[in-house]
Structures are given as structure tokens and as C-alpha cells.
Amino acid sequence: MQHVLVGATDIRCDDPDQAVCDDDERDYMLEAVRYLFPDLDIGAERVRYRYSGVRPLPRSDADDPGQISRDHAVREDRLGEAPLLSLVGGKWTTFRGFAAEVADDVLARLGAGAT
Numbered sequence: 001m002q003h004v005l006v007g008a009t010d011i012r013c014d015d016p017d018q019a020v021c022d023d024d025e026r027d028y029m030l031e032a033v034r035y036l037f038p039d040l041d042i043g044a045e046r047v048r049y050r051y052s053g054v055r056p057l058p059r060s061d062a063d064d065p066g067q068i069s070r071d072h073a074v075r076e077d078r079l080g081e082a083p084l085l086s087l088v089g090g091k092w093t094t095f096r097g098f099a100a101e102v103a104d105d106v107l108a109r110l111g112a113g114a115t
């Protein structure tokens, strides 16, 4: 095994364009790796690449982002007369079910029925 991907953290972010994996976050993750694998000799010099991705979550007053639900939901707004559906949340394990749910909803609205 040549390389390992390590992640992730739950840091709240107000501006996704400014998101970076800074030294504190790198050190936090290296600390977690050392805790889980105490025999591994791994320091910052072994890190080849860092990146940051921002996961959009539903609005919440939770103090800890880890408490915010990762479930999916459809939010309906209106653009004049037309419904505007926003797909919020979801997971790799549920993306297909979510897509099927929304496709059925849209087909029913169009009067086409589920396939």
C-alpha cells in the first residue's frame, strides 16, 4: 500500500470558497491516526497532499456539526406557479434511493406516473 487517504473533520464553514485543510486540521488528523495506530511512525513530512471539501447540510442550530442529520430530504419552494424542488443531504449509501424517490415525485407531478 503506497498511499492512504485520511479524513474527515466536522468544521463549520461559512464560505466554501475559502475552505482549506490548514496545519491545525492536518495535525488533528495525524493525531487521530497515531491514536488508532500507535505503532505507525507518521509525521507531517509524510503528507503528500491535502484538500478540503465542504459538505452542504440542512440549516440547524446544533452547536456540533456532527449532530446535524445526514439524512436526505426534499424541500419544496415555488418559482411563481412552478414548484422548485431542492434535494438536501444524502449519503453514498442512499443516493440511488433518493434519486428514485425524487424521480417518482417528479413523474407524478408531470402526470406520467412511476415507471
Ligand SMILES: Cc1cc2nc3c(=O)[nH]c(=O)nc-3n(C[C@H](O)[C@H](O)[C@H](O)COP(=O)(O)OP(=O)(O)OC[C@H]3O[C@@H](n4cnc5c(N)ncnc54)[C@H](O)[C@@H]3O)c2cc1C
Residues within 6 Å of the ligand: 053, 054, 055, 056, 089, 090, 091, 092, 093, 095, 099
Ligand atoms: C465534502 C463531502 C463529504 C461527503 N462525505 C460523505 C461521507 O463520508 N459519506 C457519505 O455517505 N456521503 C458523503 N457525502 C455525500 C455524498 O457525496 C452524496 O450524498 C452523493 O455523492 C450524492 O450522489 P448523487 O449521485 O446524488 O449526486 P452527485 O455525486 O453530486 O452527482 C451529481 C452529478 O451530476 C453532475 N451534474 C450536475 N448538474 C449537471 C448538469 N446540468 N448536467 C450534467 N451533469 C450535471 C455533477 O457534475 C455530478 O457529477 C459527502 C459530500 C461532500 C460534498
